[in-house]
Amino acid sequence: MLDAIADLPPLTFQQLCAELLQGKHPGFRAVDGSGGDEGVDGWLPESRTYYQFHAPKLRVRREKFLRYLAQAARHNPAKWIFITNRDFTRPQWRWLDSSAAGASFPIEVWGATKLCEELRSHPDLVARYLPSVRLGTSGVINLGTQRARQINNISAETVNVHANGRRAVRPRFFVSGIVANEPMKLGYLKYLAHRFNEYKERQVGKVRMRPQIIFVEYRRSIGYSVTETPLEKFDAGQRYLQDRIENSMVGRIKHAKGEKRYETFQEFIAR
Numbered sequence: 615m616l617d618a619i620a621d622l623p624p625l626t627f628q629q630l631c632a633e634l635l636q637g638k639h640p641g642f643r644a645v646d647g648s649g650g651d652e653g654v655d656g657w658l659p660e661s662r663t664y665y666q667f668h669a670p671k672l673r674v675r676r677e678k679f680l681r682y683l684a685q686a687a688r689h690n691p692a693k694w695i696f697i698t699n700r701d702f703t704r705p706q707w708r709w710l711d712s713s714a715a716g717a718s719f720p721i722e723v724w725g726a727t728k729l730c731e732e733l734r735s736h737p738d739l740v741a742r743y744l745p746s747v748r749l750g751t752s753g754v755i756n757l758g759t760q761r762a763r764q765i766n767n768i769s770a771e772t773v774n775v776h777a778n779g780r781r782a783v784r785p786r787f788f789v790s791g792i793v794a795n796e797p798m799k800l801g802y803l804k805y806l807a808h809r810f811n812e813y814k815e816r817q818v819g820k821v822r823m824r825p826q827i828i829f830v831e832y833r834r835s836i837g838y839s840v841t842e843t844p845l846e847k848f849d850a851g852q853r854y855l856q857d858r859i860e861n862s863m864v865g866r867i868k869h870a871k872g873e874k875r876y877e878t879f880q881e882f883i884a885r
Contacts, residue, residue: 615733618744619726620699627669630743631697632656634729635665637736654689662692669699676709683717693720701725727791793843793851802882803840803848806855807832809876813864828858852879 622630632644635656644656656665666682668674679696686694694717702710702725710723724732733740793799807828815823833839836851843851856876859865865875877885 615730615744616701616726618746619729622669622699622743624669626743627699628655628667630739631665631667631729633739634732634736637739638732654686657689657691662690663695664689664691664693665695665697667697673700674698674702674706676706676713679710680713683713683721687717687719691719693722695722695724697724697729699726699729701727791845792838792841793845793848794841796845798883799845799848799879800841802879803843803851803855805882806852806859806876807840810855810859810862813859813862813875817863828855831858 619627632642632655635642636644639658641658641660642656643659645654654664655667657663664686666686668678668682670678682696683694702723710721733744793803810828811823811825814828815825829840832851832854835854836843836847838844838847840851859876860869868875
């Protein structure tokens, strides 16, 4: 699904976004950009929310984003939503944080994964614009043989700046769909990692112990840090850490003695 969105031609991507927003907001007005859209591909008059659609071939470039942002500022929006065919990387979120710091209006970014969420309730658009993607009977996107990826919604909420141009509060970014938003799941993964380190320290000693190695190896195996683990990868994450505990020297000794090596997730929650 993500690849299909990323492969859409720019004009087709803009048409998909416009139809999606028209279905989501009856008052949405699309802009014909053939004569120059002045940095606006559509807007909601009643809420003064402005939209910009952008479908780069590889990635969103910082200078391009800043140009769109400057154009949007001329319209004095109450909110600006930037919709692109690719998800932002962590370095991109960092420069977005820096670039958007002086904006006087909230900024929200929709990447490909956010569009996936929105398209769940619009199978007609999926059938017309993304015919290679199949939707299950429950309306959930079927990724088929594509590698499963994180589906999240990342937005930046920016407060008004002072009259002298200095910002009052740093923008706040919210990422949904990861274990960081579910304390019990995040806590359990960290519990397992620390339990592994506890056993490893017994084996190699405190001087030779490198507690961060398990977190590096976790990222290498799962593809995400512990905190940024997508909810759909939580089970894989806990199995990986449990296996590391069971295969450690102390873990094997405890197993041979019939001793418990770690708590299950249910036991962790109950405690």
